[in-house]
Amino acid sequence: MQALKQATQSRKELVIGLIPGDGIGRVVLPAAQRVIEAVSSSSDSKIPKTSFIHLDAGFEHFQKTGHALPAETVEALKNECTGLAMFGAVSSPSHRVEGYSSPIVKLRKELGLFANVRPVKSVKTDPRQVDMTIVRENTECLYVKEERITTDSNGLKVAEATRRITEKASQNIGRIAYEIALLRANPKLTIVHKSNVLATTDGLFRETVRNVQKSDERFNAVKVEEQIVDSCVYKLFRNPEEFQVLVAPNLYGDIISDGAAALVGSLGLVPSVNAGDNFILGEPVHGSAPDIADKVPAIANPMAAIRSAALMLEYSGFEAEAKRIYSAVDKVLEEGSIRTPDLGGKSSTDELADAICKNL
Ligand code: NAI
Ligand code: MG
Numbered sequence: 001m002q003a004l005k006q007a008t009q010s011r012k013e014l015v016i017g018l019i020p021g022d023g024i025g026r027v028v029l030p031a032a033q034r035v036i037e038a039v040s041s042s043s044d045s046k047i048p049k050t051s052f053i054h055l056d057a058g059f060e061h062f063q064k065t066g067h068a069l070p071a072e073t074v075e076a077l078k079n080e081c082t083g084l085a086m087f088g089a090v091s092s093p094s095h096r097v098e099g100y101s102s103p104i105v106k107l108r109k110e111l112g113l114f115a116n117v118r119p120v121k122s123v124k125t126d127p128r129q130v131d132m133t134i135v136r137e138n139t140e141c142l143y144v145k146e147e148r149i150t151t152d153s154n155g156l157k158v159a160e161a162t163r164r165i166t167e168k169a170s171q172n173i174g175r176i177a178y179e180i181a182l183l184r185a186n187p188k189l190t191i192v193h194k195s196n197v198l199a200t201t202d203g204l205f206r207e208t209v210r211n212v213q214k215s216d217e218r219f220n221a222v223k224v225e226e227q228i229v230d231s232c233v234y235k236l237f238r239n240p241e242e243f244q245v246l247v248a249p250n251l252y253g254d255i256i257s258d259g260a261a262a263l264v265g266s267l268g269l270v271p272s273v274n275a276g277d278n279f280i281l282g283e284p285v286h287g288s289a290p291d292i293a294d295k296v297p298a299i300a301n302p303m304a305a306i307r308s309a310a311l312m313l314e315y316s317g318f319e320a321e322a323k324r325i326y327s328a329v330d331k332v333l334e335e336g337s338i339r340t341p342d343l344g345g346k347s348s349t350d351e352l353a354d355a356i357c358k359n360l
Helices: 002-009 025-040 059-065 071-079 103-110 167-181 201-215 217-221 229-238 250-263 303-315 319-335 349-359
Strands: 013-021 049-054 084-089 115-121 131-137 147-151 157-161 188-193 223-228 245-248 273-275 280-282
Touching (some): 013 071, 025 084, 025 319, 115 167, 131 167, 167 188, 167 201, 167 245, 188 229, 188 250, 201 223, 280 303, 303 319, 303 349, 319 349
Parallel strands (some): 013 049, 013 084, 084 280, 131 245, 188 223, 188 245
Antiparallel strands (some): 115 273, 147 157, 273 280
C-alpha cells in the first residue's frame, strides 16, 4: 500500500470513481463528493486537481439492465480512475434473485481489495470513549458464496456453503492489521476467531496471523491477544475501551463492526475503506437503509460517507487533508445542534453536509 501512496501523491491529477448504488447511497455520496471538493480546492491542500466519474451499480440497475455490476463500471475503475473510488450502498434482497449477486462483494474481488478497515471512534463529548479499528478480511470466508442445495434420503432439502480460509489471505490481512496497530502508542492487536469449534479454518486464520508477527521485527512491538468471537461481542459491549485493533475473518468482521457502530451512536457515523495494493475504495459501513431512503428532504446521516472519503484520502497519502475532514465532522458532533434523526435531531443530510463544509 506504500507504493500506492507514493504513486497517488506524485500524480498531477486525481480521478475518483463515484458509485452511489441504491437507497441512501445516492444522498450520502454527493455529500462526500462536496467535502472532497471543498478540501481539495483549499489553498493549502496537497491534493492535485480532482475530477469525478459517476458509475452505475446496484439492485435498481440490475432490474433495469440485468447487470448489478456493469462491465463498464469495472473497466472505468481499473482504467480511468487513479486507484481511488467511493461506494455508497446497494440493496441486496434477502431472497435469492436469479442472476443477481452483490456488486460490492464482486468489486472487492475484481480490484483485489483484501482488507476492509473500519475505525469506530467516539468524539470528546460522548459518554463512552471508544477508539478501535476493526480490520476485516475482505475476500474469502463464507463470502466466497459457494452455496449448494441437495436433498437427503427423505427428500428434505440440505443447504451447504463453503467457508474458505487461505494462508495467503490471512497473511495479507495480518500484515495490514499489525501495520495499523503500530500507529498506536501502545499497540495491541486482538485476533478474533472461533477456533475452539472451527479448528481447521479459524485455526489456520489464528495461526497465520500470529506467524505474521515473526515476519517483521517492527511487529514485535505489538501485544497480541485473542478473543473467541462470541465472547468478543460480549466484551465489546461491556468494556469497549479495552479494544484497540481487532483482526477478523470476513463474516465475524462484518458482524462485529455493525455492532461496534452502536457504541458510538449510529451506523450513520462509521466509515470504512476497502484497501488493496493498487486501489482504495471508501465505503460507509451502513447499507442502503430502505426505511429512510425515500424521505424528502433526505435525512440520512452523511457522516459515515464523509469520514469514508477522509479515510480514502488518508490511505492514499493525504493525511493532513483527511485530518481536516475528521476534525470538521467531530466539531459538528461535539457542538451537537445539527443532528440527523438517527442521532436524535431534526436536521437534513444537506444541513449536516453544509455544517461540515463550513468547519473545514
Ligand atoms: P442498513 O445499514 O441499511 O440499515 C440499518 C438501520 O440503520 C436502518 O434503520 C437504517 O435506517 C439505519 N441507518 C443506516 N445508515 C444510516 C445513515 N447513514 N443515517 C441514518 N440511519 C442509517 O442495514 P439493513 O437494513 O440491514 O440493510 C438494508 C439493505 O442494505 C439490504 O438490502 C442490505 O443487503 C444492504 N446492505 C448493503 C451494504 C453495502 O452495500 N455495503 C451493507 C449492508 C447492507
Ligand atoms: Mg455489514
